[in-house]
Amino acid sequence: MNQRIIRILAGSLMAASLTLAQNAGPAKTQPQPDAPPVTKQPQIKSQKEAEAFQAILQAADPDARIKAVDDFLVNFADTELKAFALTAAAEAAQQKNDFEKMILYAERAIEADPEGYAAMLIVATGIPQRTREFDLDKDEKLAKAEKLANRARELAQNAAKPNAQVPDEQWEQVKKLYVAQSHEALGHVAMARKKYDAAVQAFKTAVEIAPQPDQVVMARLVNAYNLNGKPDDAIATADKVLALPNLHPTVKQIVETEKNNALRAKGGAAKPAAPAAAPAQPGTPAPSPAPPKTP
Secondary structure, eight states, rough: OHHHEEEEEEEHHHHHHOOOOGOOOOOOOOOOOOOOBBOOOOOOOOOHHHHHHHHHHHHHHHHHHHHHHHHHHHHHTTTTHHHHHHHHHHHHHHTHHHHHHHHHHHHHHHHOOTTOHHHHHHHHHHHTTTTOOTTTTTTHHHHHHHHHHHHHHHHHHTBBBBOOOHHHHHHHHHHHHHHHHHHHHHHHHHHHOOOHHHHHHHHHHHHHHHSOOOHHHHHHHHHHHHHHHHHHHHHHHHHHHHTSSOOOOOHHHHHHHHHHHHHHHHHHOOOOOOOSSSOOOOOSSOOOOOOOOOO
């Protein structure tokens, strides 16, 4: 969803796992009996691997991040950070609106870590948005997306912290983001199936669970309300979106249009939507890479 999540998780990972080969050895600290479970972290095996991994985290733009991932996997084929790197590349491809590369990297990440819920969410969110009504494999693709979204939610809800130093409250907020994204993915699946009542419920749940308002998901909820014949709910939700601070101009235009549609459905006067001041953000807000290994 945003790069802040990547930095939080990657920072805790680096602090926990930058155990270089020459200094590797069993941990001396005994775990506290009441401490919450912590995910076993992969190990970085050399200073060069650490530097290459850091290059992924510090990449200036999506193209640079993808290149850093490709270089990292070529130079460190046996890395324990393969799933994390591939998920980072999938997220970067999503930022570029490169659907094919996004799915390629995300599915490779799932192969590397079958419990990598962040990569699952990238696939689960992307597939239904590219599925068309008359695709011969429509049912198969949507069933796959639905299965991945549900599995990702289960894993995220029960995920242990990547590092004992991550505050419990912060980790709970991160988990809520992933759970919210799983419901968003289910909303996209329902929209592709034209089951607008299910889409409303999924997007509404995503909005309610997310720690902070997600203007894009809220806009999708407004659209789902309209398609489900609920203009009053569409108008009420549209007003909430339009009152958000730092509302993206494209989201503002879309929501104004949806509100006008709802007003027309009720027989009221519609106001013209203001033109967008900026192009739409590429793709759907992306699930940020999760810890390289989930429980």
